[in-house]
Amino acid sequence: MHFVFSDKVMLLFDFWSVHSPAGIALSVLVVLLLAILYEGIKVGKAKLLYHTLSSLHTPASQEHILERERDSVDSDSLLVSRTPLRWLLCHFGQSLVHVIQVVIGYFMMLAVMSYNAWIFLGVVLGSAVGYYLMYPLLGKI
Secondary structure, eight states: OOOBOOSOEEOSSTTOEEOSHHHHHHHHHHHHHHHHHHHHHHHHHHHHHHHHHHHHSOHHHHHHHHHHHHHOSTHHHHHHHHHHHHHHHHHHHHHHHHHHHHHHHHHHHHHHTTOBHHHHHHHHHHHHHHHHHHGGGGGGO
């Protein structure tokens, strides 16, 4: 197998069969946008993890919990039931985002495995553009 510059390729599914220059240009645009989305999801997942950890373990929330403990005798059962539930919901959301990221990553890998050089360049360029656009957002956490 080797890379070829061709306007004829079948990508991922039977219905995504390209036979024209316009079709390959549209397919390159789609995989480029998919790569940008992949980079955006990576940044979003990092921000989600940061916000989850900071909201679950901030001193302010711990002070609020301690105040509620002093005010109510039943607060122990409420604290025990709410904190693990909140953590489980956050963990479920992060797991869902991770699965979406993995699926998009494998789709891009399979598109590159078509050995079409245009598709490969679309994935590489999309990844570069996505990194350039998305990673400055990490500084705004």
